[in-house]
Amino acid sequence: MDPKIYRLSRRTFLTDLGKGVLGVALLGTAACGRSDDPTVAPTAATPENATDDGASAELAIRRVDLGFVSAYVLVRGNEAAVVDTGERGSAPEIDNALDAAGLGWPEVKHLILTHAHPDHIGSVEAVLGNAATATPYAGAEDIAEISAPREVAPVGDGDDVFGMQVISTPGHTPGHISIFDPVGSVLVAGDALFNQEGLSRPPERFNADQAQTDESIRKLTSIDMDRIVFGHGDPIDEGAAEALNRLVVSL
Secondary structure, three states: OOOOOOOOOOOOOOOOOOOOOOOOOOOOHHHHOOOOOHHHOOOOOOHHHOOOOOOOOOEEEEEOOOOOOOOEEEEEOOEEEEEOOOOOOOHHHHHHHHHHOOOOHHHEEEEEOOOOOHHHHOOHHHHHHHOOOOEEEEEHHHHHHOOOOOOOEEEOOOOEEOOEEEEEOOOOOOOOEEEEEOOOOEEEOOOOOEEOOOEEOOOHHHOOOHHHHHHHHHHHOOOOOOEEEOOOEOOEOOOHHHHHHHHHHHO
């Protein structure tokens, strides 16, 4: 199946819904396309969309479905952030996605870890080894479980990373965080929500605190969002707020 690519502006986003031909891959090259591919240009990775601080520029999101988990490369102007790293051995695929966006590891300034489960932090050491100037971030309660080559900065409600609003969404893990882009109205949910057979809460057996998980989901309904991307499952690219409200009614 050909990958679907969308532009993220105020009400749209660029995301790769295809599975890369490299097979088991986070952020694979073939799914995202190359930087000289006219179907992906211009995007937020181009200089004309950049601002002095990058925070208000359009955001491009690149994703490859691993079949089990997804990670994301976020691009504003000529700067990038990586959200989660997948399992061990995923750094080369992140490298491919950066290359497809016309960027490299020196442009990665942020590594945002939604939580400390191994399928989301397995390549932290390799990613930070490659992205020598990137600052890693995670929820304070999860940092002790993350083995990283440099200090992980704690973040939570009220914090801003790369123009994204940090939202504390504990329950799946004690320090789980999600991030929201107010420019594109897209929520990067991590594992606060799943979308594998319809929008749902994470399976109870994987949650540290089910009641807290449900409360975090209710909290997310206060956000005026159009879209959601997930650690597990396909993006919802329209009607996300309505779908979330329907889920909350069922909790």
